Amino acid sequence: MDAIDDLSDALETTRNFLTPVSLGLWVKLAIVVFFVSSLGMGGPTIPGGDVGTFADEPMFEEETPGEVEEFEEEFPLEELLLVLLVVGGIVLLLWLLYAIISAVMQFVFIESLRSTEVHVRRYFKTNLGNGLRLFLFRVGLLLVAGVLGTAPALAIWLQGGFDALSGALVALYALYGIGLFLVYSLTRRFTDEFVAPVMLLEDRGVLGGWRRFWSTLTGNWTEYLVYLILVWILSLAVTIAVWFVLAFGVLALLIPFAIVIFLLILAAGEIGAILSVLVGIVAFLTILLFVALVWTPITTYFQYYALLLLGDTNDDLDLIPEQRAAVRSDGGKPVGRNGTQAGDARDDRDRLDRDERRATDDGREWDDDSDPWSDADETDDPDPWDDSSESDDRDDDRGW
Secondary structure, eight states: OHHHHHHHHHHHHHHHHHOSOOHHHHHHHHHHHHHHSOTTSOOOOOTTOOTHHHHHGGGSOOOOHHHHHHHHHHSOHHHHHHHHHHHHHHHHHHHHHHHHHHHHHHHHHHHHHHHTOOOHHHHHHHTHHHHHHHHHHHHHHHHHHHHHHHHHHHHHHHTTOSTTOOHHHHHHHHHHHHHHHHHHHHHHHHIIIIIHHHHHHHTOOHHHHHHHHHHHHHHTHHHHHHHHHHHHHHHHHHHHHHHHHHHHHHHHHHHHHHHHHHHHHHHHHHHHHHHHHHHHHHHHHHHHHHHHHHHHHHHHHHHHHHHHHHHHHOGGGOSOHHHHHHHHTSTTOOBOTTSSBOSOHHHHHHHHHHHHHHHTTTTOTTOGGGOTTSOGGGSOSOOTTOOOHHHHHHHHHTTO
């Protein structure tokens, strides 16, 4: 089954892309991963989908009129609303900016894995239109999920509030919320992992990409079902393991920054306090970069896994044919930055030639009478270093 076989192929492909380690490539890819991945802090959530709020609602005590008046005297309602609006507007603006960049970076990430090169600015400009379309689709999906998630609560409130809410109704709403979350998360995952590559490959919109991918999904639904199960299991296991690593790593990074901040405040007073804020910002950015670097190979692996499965279930939608060939037909040899296979194919033929000769020596490979390195001219085997036309033809088949 392709969904199972691609697990090991994705590991080899990820290793070929990320090794040998290049600091510049890793840092640029980590910046992309910061916007693409949730960094292990949880996937997308559904607004209004917290089913526990309705269960806990009857347990809250009602505030007395005196408490309300005292609160309004300390914090005037008009000023409080103004502060909330300003803070809410800033948060919304930052979220929109991050969401737009995240949508464009999704295509930057896929293009980087496809070309085995990371050019953030170039790919960002090229895929700005795709990113905006993906952003609008995500916002629309989020709004639909939000409306569907809050509609039952609104209906209950219009019928008399939550005071008479029964346990059975809470359980029913919980099941409804879980089902809605599954549909939402499945749509998001399939859009990001499979539809976005189709958009990039065939220059389609989001809906056009879904129409193109739909026949592949329905025709190979067992493959994608197994894919989902394996991804969820692996994601859970990897997230638990990685957060243990991150806990120690972040602690190790915080210690020197904390010492520097303490010494600045102790030695420089107010100026030290101002400088400590700058040091704190640097510490925060350093920790974010560290977390993104840790998640870079993991996010790369899961995206390669999706791309391999997409190409296996539909040859016309294969974005990474060179990487696929490298790990399947040539023993997983690395793919170079320009998409060509690294290493010399003649080394493979030379090694195979020597193995065949040793097999005829009854295990006595160091016997003078059957020395595999002597009398090379007496054998009919072709010279592995001969640049004949036959060797060139075979090299052409391997991507050269």
